[in-house]
Amino acid sequence: MRADVITATGELQASLRAALTSDMLITDADEMLRFCRDWHGDVSSSAVAVLRPRSTEDVAAAVCTCRDLGLSIVPQGGNTGLVLGGIPDQPGSQVIVSLERMNAIRNIDPDDFSAVVEAGCILSEVKDAVAKMDMFFPLALGAQGSCRIGGNVSTNAGGINVLRYGMTRELVLGLEVVLPDGTIFNGLSTLRKDNRGIDLKQIFIGAEGTLGIVTAVSIKLMPFPDQVATALLGLNSLDDAITLYRRARRDCCDLMSAFEFMPPLGFVLAREAIPDLPMPIAGDYPAYVLMEVSGSGLVDIQELMERFLGGVMEDGLVVDGVIAASQTQARNLWLIREGMNEGQARRGPHMRTDISVPLSRLADFVRDAEQAVSEALPDCISVSYGHVGDGNVHLNVLPPGGTAPEEAAARIYTAKCVVNRVLDGYSGSISAEHGIGRLKRADFEQRLEPSRRALLTALKQAIDPSLMMNPGCQLNFPKLS
């Protein structure tokens, strides 16, 4: 870093120190590192400072101080995002506001099927706390032991239970947000139905901190599903998997909670990550489905799963299948799904996507995109898996083992362009659940319709006219003259 930049940063840090309680402030580069490096470890950055408020009022004070100093703010939860939405890209003028110390569960009301939690609560801790009261918060994703609920809201996180319970948006009853002018938007209601005009909380969900800082959330709870049936199924094709999904929606009514598609390569990758992982199905099928049906109360979930599988196997839609006989067996089935992710990471840098298309076009899309990749990059391998029920597929591309980093980077870039080109013909989304952040900003902007861009710009300028909230994330906005 140049000497004048260091001086400027030092002066800004001194000003922050003078204005805020020192307990809130981190300026040491080593201490800041974990906040400035992304989840995959692909990107490291830095910041003027990291602020760790303990209360909503602290956040408001931090916002006002930053505004006075001309600093912009990158809000951060558990820093588990996959699109660099919480990582500074202008280190000389950006401050990270980490919500990790605002981690109180303010209230759980099982009689009201609701809870109020602070933005810094770790997702799995919220899930555990409500489970003790026999309640359930259905948001479930790989990072749940590290991600924080404010980040889940700001990225409108998805995960494996979306097909039954919806994205984070559908689980939010209310929000508390510190706005760019330092005022506090208090919308922490737990009302299930409240139709008093425009629902303002919606604009902050999925905004990735570009309109304000989410400090607390009212969430919906459900009765804890004490019955879970998990099955791993072998099928003849992705087309059959989609047909199976449609039939499962009807046959299992609304009780299906997960339906994940995996290719045979998934097992190979999972074994690479977890060598002693038991493989519960013999044989090698072109397609696999990991399916979960769950519920509380009087419906016999195990029997429902057995009857469903009996029918679809008789009809030849499912060739082979196993239902977990214990929680351990169910856990092992999910380990295949998780190990598959880790196995990809072990093969080195690779191209990851997070795509959605209409369900009725999913199989065609995967076929076309994999074909296009194999033509453009004959030495790379495609691996497509994901939340089929939501039309959400992670079509990833792995360069061959031992590819030099710069060659891998070139292949990753080519693969992304090839896949996105096919996707554009399917009216699909380049971000089904991960958000835009900084990683997908260019691809997002490139596909943005003028009317949508105009509305987003108007909204940004109305709420954050000085463009201080997470600049560089989602869109580059023009400064108001």
Place this chain on the structure above:
Amino acid sequence: MRADVITATGELQASLRAALTSDMLITDADEMLRFCRDWHGDVSSSAVAVLRPRSTEDVAAAVCTCRDLGLSIVPQGGNTGLVLGGIPDQPGSQVIVSLERMNAIRNIDPDDFSAVVEAGCILSEVKDAVAKMDMFFPLALGAQGSCRIGGNVSTNAGGINVLRYGMTRELVLGLEVVLPDGTIFNGLSTLRKDNRGIDLKQIFIGAEGTLGIVTAVSIKLMPFPDQVATALLGLNSLDDAITLYRRARRDCCDLMSAFEFMPPLGFVLAREAIPDLPMPIAGDYPAYVLMEVSGSGLVDIQELMERFLGGVMEDGLVVDGVIAASQTQARNLWLIREGMNEGQARRGPHMRTDISVPLSRLADFVRDAEQAVSEALPDCISVSYGHVGDGNVHLNVLPPGGTAPEEAAARIYTAKCVVNRVLDGYSGSISAEHGIGRLKRADFEQRLEPSRRALLTALKQAIDPSLMMNPGCQLNFPKLS
């Protein structure tokens, strides 16, 4: 009307006629009447004209023409709203844009569990069309034979199935909207998951046409629930009804689709409206619940309802109950709920509310509010009923029979003030599902927090700076200088 107003209106009508296809335009006062009178028949107004576009382009042209003439627009669907959101209040400068001729079902894709319908489609026609493909659109409300889907979206309509399927918001996948500047926002995607930044469609849902005109909607479909079990239950109190709801959520998992609370007076009112209505439960219980469990496929819904009722009757939570043995019997049970509404209307003008409170405080609220009403208005009768599972109660107050209109109006006003005062102590909502419109604007504004008002104003000025879209609805905004 004064002569100069008549002339001005005549000139405006002539200008509209010159600019738009004459087929779109209604200016005859008699022909305009049905668009200018509200659903209850309480309010009649007029307008410069009624425009009935046949296409999205027609709507855009209408918006541009009105803007050029300095006219504002009151968008209207089926004109079944309960809060005067679609009725002009400045007849000399407002034009009604009725969507009733934009009523094409553009596409139904059962393989994708989605459909695209124009804003003017009547709700029941959409439900019927998808049912022919064995699919289900769950929005269900009293006005479904007349209301139109664009109005449902613009008011974020609720109804009897919200506890399972959510408000209209949760059933919308995408929107097409004509914006106040005449541009078309094309967001008619059917993707289930699309996390590309801020979800702009959310700001138009529930905006009651104050930010633009919804012209088409992509909606979620579900498998048709071919099994429905309906029961009418007699209980000892509203508290027991709430306990029963909590237990039903757990025992019946996510398969409960309606849970309506009714007081004994409901039966009297229903009989006044439908004298030969069969009364399926003998005796007179302090509280009644109309409950529905439904589903498709392999779960035996009838058996689930029987087992559930067996358990709760054994525990004394339900004193008496009947499960409909046929569709006709089920229909008759619902007729009690519907007749209760009609019976109130027959008793003359009365105070209607649409309140929500946290479920855990619902019974206390109803007790306190009814007590306060009986103290303030000892000759009036309170009747509280509604969608208990959503914390949504319609606490209505009926003046005694034969009360003179102006005395009734005074009692209605008093009753509203008394109930709202109690509600304010419960952090409740004055509009759980009906919206704000013009009827509740004053009560809404009076309770509006400054940070919320500031955000709503910023949003309005960003999207509709000339304040031409449905002025007077929801909020009176300050003109930009």
